Amino acid sequence: MIRKGEYGRRLASSLSLVLAFAAGCNYDPNVRKQKYLESGMRFENSGKLNEAANQFLNALKVDRNFTDAHYELAKTYLKMGETRAGQSELVIVVDENPNNFEARIQLGRLELGTGSPEQAEDQARVVLAVEPNNPDAFALLSDVSASQGKRAEALEQIEHALSIDPNRSAFHTQLGMLESGDAQGTAVAEQEMHTAMQLDPKDPNAPMMLAAMLEKKGDLKGAEEQDLSAIKIAPKNLNARASLAGVYRRAGDRIAAEQTLRKAVEDLPDNDDAANLLSAYYVQDGLIDHAEIVFEELSASYAKSAAIRLAYARMLISKNDYSRASQIADQVRKIAADDPDYAILNATILVHAGKGSEAFEVLQAAAKKFPENAPLQVALGKVARLGGDVRTAEASFRRAAVLQPGSVEAQEGLAEIANGRGDSALLTQVAETTIALHPSYSDAYVWRGTAEANQNLYEKAEADFQTSIKLNPNNASALTELGQLRLREQHASEGTALLEEALTKDANAKTALQQLVAYVYTKQPAMAMARLQEQVKKAPESSDVRVQLATMQLSRKDFSDASASAQKGMELDPTNREALQVYAQAEFGLGHPDVAIHVWDGWISGHPKDAEATSMAGLLEEASGDQKKAMTWYRRSLELDPEQGLAANNLAYLMVQNGQSVDAALALAQTARRREPNSANTADTLGWVYFHKGTYPLARDLLESALKQSPENASINYHLGMTYLKLGNKADAAMHLKKAVSLAPKTQIAKDAGAALAQMG
Template structure:
């Protein structure tokens, strides 16, 4: 609502005398104006238009998050306001939030079925999301109402091209040209299809036609350069990209294309020069000045990437995106102190910054702070529920806490949101392998090959799955493909060598494993596989000697010291194994695997106190490993310190409530030392569920039944345990006590005598003698 105020220059009118009536009239007029203004400010339509205008201003400046906030405020006033909803969808598209854009566009066409621009945008999202049939249906829907809609015609041709209908696609592209022969975009669409169909001459002519129609645009020039590059006409491609740079020196795209061309030619120095020039010549354009750093990241060159982004953070302290990238690089380099300080500075300015919260959670995962990581990442996802990186890291946090089911749920959410997240697929593959779910593992391998065809892990995972399903030929084919695609990588030779070893084709296995070592002399997997072959062939001394010789060459390699210790322990050289594991711990004091191996050997050698000390040392490094507490509890039991053993088993169960070993052992301690028999029974049942074939769990549950008066159930379990381990005096004694309660003195006497005979100096034998005496006195 607009209000006009007429003013007259005071020089042209005499100054009036202000009387009471005039004053009251003036006050009344001002009151009226205030009412009108107030009515305008409360009018929802006026407020909606205000928010739309604000959003449009932000959108024009490329400030899409701010624009979307303004549009959302309009939608708060009217959730069915199609204008705001469509503009918000366009912001989501610019921000790459395709799921949100998709939902908003569906809402737009639901409220306004003939909103053809929204239908067109939906079709493009379908096409980009790998759903060409749905894209085609949208295009046809638009064309039925608007047959001359050239954008819909182009969408139809692109959809048919993806569907494999090349003839139809070309025909539709030519129809688009006929509809608007003066538009460059229709020729570009046609040329792309001609190039795809191998009609390179026609494509070149069509691209040049597009150039002539829009000589100020670099788009046809860029496409023409790409066409030349695909034909190995690199000099012609270079000229096109350089012309595009000259035409738009502040546009990063042609510089990226030229750098990519040099990189494909193996001219790394020229590649870096192009990108360094971009940094120097585009100091005010983030996409330009960070191109060199992004290149180092893409090339997997962490030292150069770190150095470059360190420089960028210094040059552009207010560029939060650069700062976040640098934090991520620091995290990957395990420089958590510096990363934490920089990330905290981001969160100080923007406490709800989702990326920074996720980075904090990622650091907490690395620091083994599982509980804190979960809280941080859940907070991040509260603000951005569909952030795939947040779900990925939350999965790692749950894994750290020993909760594989929740971890898997988060990783599946990750790949649902972002199917090309290789890290999530790898994590899911590890879970599938643990479950021995080979069909699922095969499916994951296929997905990884699809999204990272030049990486080794997809082929290895797929090969492992096929081999475990008995399809050795397919497994070999996967690994041979890997060798052909990456002949200088050790991975193909290593895994094919391991497969040959499983087939006992020793000569081929040996050759392949040595080829892997030629490409990576420090490959621990190859050294381990060769040592395993020696053991398999009955040559344990050769395995130990092989690893000793290798360790002499690389005496600071903790991994080799660990492998040597494993081989020595396997060859019953416990003292030597202890020495090797001690060396591994010395070289890698933060590696819990080496410390646990050392503790195991120390326990086997009867060095109980030393083993306890080693297990305690491992706990801070793997605080959520319940099995460490179980092993430690067993050592306390062996020392006769049942109170400490009980506490330790309880700690194990606080980490993993269904750990069968901890539950079984704690149940037995409670029964033996006057604990709550009902709690003991519940724990014994947990232990039995997890160790259903173990005579030890059968004995514990039976003893719990004995203490609760369920003698018949106890007898069945103990008879089965004694059958499996006839020489165990404890099982025999417990069975005798059960028979005694069942009023079967004959079998009770026999069980007690067998317990004494099995191990005369054991505590169970002593208890059996006492029971026999009581039995004789009855």
């Protein structure tokens, strides 16, 4: 029997135990993470994807190795269109649970989509090793085979998948697509699509594929109906809307095409791809003025949409309206300051305004927040490269290539760096990687051909250039490289014709114009100048063409006109470092070394990691007679980039001239020669270093090769004369020393050569 008062105490004690148990449940990490998971799945099932992702992330904060949360987060990211983030989560799932075959197949499909068919095949093979009759694995193998052009294997594999699971709608769609590639299989293909639609009426892919087949055989009405059906099934599927717009456009009904894409933006105002589809439509058809009206209306109607404004701003940039684009970017900042796309847009505008350092800081900060964002890494690489920070640029492009193996932009960035430093090995690697991922990408064959041409493998180079032109007859780069190859082979008329053709394809084809003018200039300077003036008229807004004109004027010692032309190039493109470089040289020629140095110092202050720019600063100081400052700049350049050829070459030369370490100078001269193996200048420097080291036969061989390339160079003649003197060949020594005096009278070279001649008696 419970005494009075004891019941109350026992009740209180029981309540305490219950509360303690409940509190224990709340603090039990296994319970907490499971609750987050279940909550996230409820959000996911109801279409609230942001909320779902947050709950899965909360679960992972409790237990970072919670595989189920990683998997659900991966699926959520994929539904949100965050493909890279979804793929990263799937990698974690597969690593922690190798037998999650569903995740492995999904990962394989993503790898195939990002240009890694071998990795996708590996995922399918792993599944089949454990489950030999897994139909999804055979379907994945079929897609891999199709991507590699192996149609017979692809058909066999998808038919095998259907033999295992004949009621899978997606398999019938896949088979139908393969059959549609054969004219005789059209009827079978259409039947497969109808079967797929019967099996899964909610899958929009089959009607979209059927629409493409019907349009191909001229049934535009049928194609329209199928695309409308797909949109009804999946209103958020942009592929269906783009397909319908394409049907209208090809049928000549541009109003319906525009309305379809505009409706997509109105239905999905926060979808970047929807806004980009509409802006791309306007840009492609040259309807920018009309597009501005439409995007102004859309921006007003959807005040909180960053996607619409981002697409609008990019479109304005495509027509060089940076002023208006900047205003739109400010609107984006107010509603989506942390959006990675805003960071890229902001950086683009800053670069155009000549604020490269600010653009770099913006992208660097964004990349730290979003380390898995490949487009951010590409943008960071481009801005770093523009600022001369080659190390950061290369690291960023490599990072982007890892994050998104199929990124052509990342490979383009690496190719540009390889080209800039004459690294044929890297250029070949980048080219072959790109060709493996994108065998129809024309530029990749240009890269490989250029590397082959640099190694004198002319037959292979020509084959690659011809392949590039076959894939894209308008590829100015391929025509330029083939033209240069023809000039090397002494086929002058064919070479110049190819360079001219390149300029008809692209009036701004910098290298084509440069090579054409250089070839003509050696024979007819007046004609070369006339050709440049003609190109200025054809491309009046091209900064590069103005720089080419300024360079020609500079070579003719027409410093005043060279300065004016370079200034115009700088106005057209404030980021064009070459324009500033020619301007500085022209001002130096006009007797204004202080102006030249001041202008160049200004560039360096805005681009402190630009190794090439610091080399140029050294060159200007050297030309003005301050060798000490020049050597300081060259050393700074080599700190930024140990492979900077100009700095290595010039510093090596000044070191031996000033009695500094010959061994250190030798290492630098060898670096410069490796970077520029065909340069008379690097041969002269390395030969002169060998002279100071006392290795006269090596010095003679290099200097003789340099003289063949540049017979009227006073420095080379002096160095070779001094070398012959050391080797006891007094007759040749005297000949070259006298020539040095005649080529450069009243210079230090003439004084030194004269002194040597006097000592010879």
